[in-house]
Amino acid sequence: xxxxxxxxxxxxxxxxxxxxISCRSSQSLVHSNGNTYLSWLQQRPGQPPRLLIYEISNRFxxxxxxxxGSGAGTDFTLKISRxxxxxxxxYYCMQATQFPLTFGGGTKVEIK
Amino acid sequence: EVxxxxxxxxxxxxxxxxxLSCAASGFTFSNYWMSWVRQPPGGGLExxxxxxxxxSEKYYLDSVKGRFTISRDNAKxxxxxxxxxxxAEDTAIYYCAGDRGNYWTFDIWGxxxxxxxxx
Numbered sequence: 001x002x003x004x005x006x007x008x009x010x011x012x013x014x015x016x017x018x019x020x021i022s023c024r025s026s027q028s029l030v031h032s033n034g035n036t037y038l039s040w041l042q043q044r045p046g047q048p049p050r051l052l053i054y055e056i057s058n059r060f061x062x063x064x065x066x067x068x069g070s071g072a073g074t075d076f077t078l079k080i081s082r083x084x085x086x087x088x089x090x091y092y093c094m095q096a097t098q099f100p101l102t103f104g105g106g107t108k109v110e111i112k
Numbered sequence: 113e114v115x116x117x118x119x120x121x122x123x124x125x126x127x128x129x130x131x132l133s134c135a136a137s138g139f140t141f142s143n144y145w146m147s148w149v150r151q152p153p154g155g156g157l158e159x160x161x162x163x164x165x166x167x168s169e170k171y172y173l174d175s176v177k178g179r180f181t182i183s184r185d186n187a188k189x190x191x192x193x194x195x196x197x198x199x200a201e202d203t204a205i206y207y208c209a210g211d212r213g214n215y216w217t218f219d220i221w222g223x224x225x226x227x228x229x230x231x
Contacts, residue, residue, distance in 0.1 A: 039217035041157075048207055048224055049149075049157065054215035092157055096216040099171045101147075101159040 002026055002095050006104035012112045019080040021107045023093035028073050030097070037096040040069055040078045043106075044089040052091075053078065085111060114138035114220060116208045121225030128198050128229070134191040134208030134222055142186035145211045147218065148193050150204035150227075160206070161193065176202075198229045 003026040013019045029036045040053040051060045053069035056076060066081040080087055088111060093104040120132040132148070147162040161182040163170045170182055181194040191208055205226050209218035 035216075037216040039215070041218070043157075048221040049209075049218070050221070051215075051217060051219045054213070054217045054219070058215075060213075060215075060219060090156075094157075094217060099162070100173055101162070103157040103159070106156045 001100055002029070002098060002102050004093055004095055004102050004104040006091075006093055006107050008107060009105070010108045010110065012110050013080075013083045014112045015085065016082050019083050019087075019109055021078045021091055021093075021109075023071075023076045023078070023104050025074045025076075025095055029095050030073065036072065038069075038071070038076050039094050039096070040067075041092045041094060042087075042089050043092065044086075047089075049092065080109070083109065083111070114212075116210065116220060116222035118206065118208050118222045118225040121206065121227045123228045123230065124198055125231050126199060126229055129194070129196045130198065130227060132193040132195065132206055132208075132225060132227070136189040136191070136208075136210070139212060139220075141184075141189035141191075141210075143212075144214075146182075146184060146191045147209045147211075148182060148191075149207045149209050149218065149221075150202075151207070151224070152201075152204040155204075158204070163191075195227070198227075200229050203227060203229050 005024045007022045041049040043049045057069040068079050090106045117135045148160040161172045163182045179197045183192045205224040207224045208222040210220045
């Protein structure tokens with residue numbers, strides 16, 4: 001199984017400042033078809049998860065452009081350019097390159 | 113409105129059974145892969161099961177294989193999860209989730225239904 005490791009566990013951020021979350025996979029997420037199925041999801045308190053980014057760097061419909069994804073192979077990053085109050089929650093990376101699908105442990109973004 | 117609505121959760125004793133349902137609306141359900149994802153209280157997300165559009169492909173988390181069965185009724189735009197031989201560690205919110213964009217992730221989620229396994 002592919003293990004997804006996220007750091008940090010918690011990220012206290014000042015409003016308007018950037019935040020960065022790292023996600024590392026235990027093996028390459030490059031599929032045999034050449035695509036890399038790494039996505040990022042946000043879960044606000046008391047809500048179901050919501051898709052932010054798919055295939056490393058593609059923003060899902062309606063996601064603000066302050067969210068961006070990057071990386072390749074086994075190392076990936078989600079960046080929030082300027083954190084807003086609405087961004088508080090837990091962020092998960094997820095791989096779908098192979099079954100079983102696996103998630104990172106989550107990173108809690110909170111306001112200082 | 114595009115939405116998924118789960119039902120069927122509740123309290124069940126260890127060894128018991130429960131059947132979860134997910135009603136889809138606002139999109140052509142039969143075109144998309146569908147899945148179940150769970151989240152234990154205070155915990156992270158865990159993928160449970162996935163099936164393709166016509167049910168010819170099904171995948172399961174190892175710990176639920178042989179106990180859980182995912183199924184769908186495209187005519188009714190409905191996804192189900194039959195859960196047998198339930199254990200305390202199956203206690204979680206169960207989310208129905210779909211991949212409408214063929215992004216190989218979950219771009220639509222239900223609100224979830226709580227399953228509690230306890231004596």
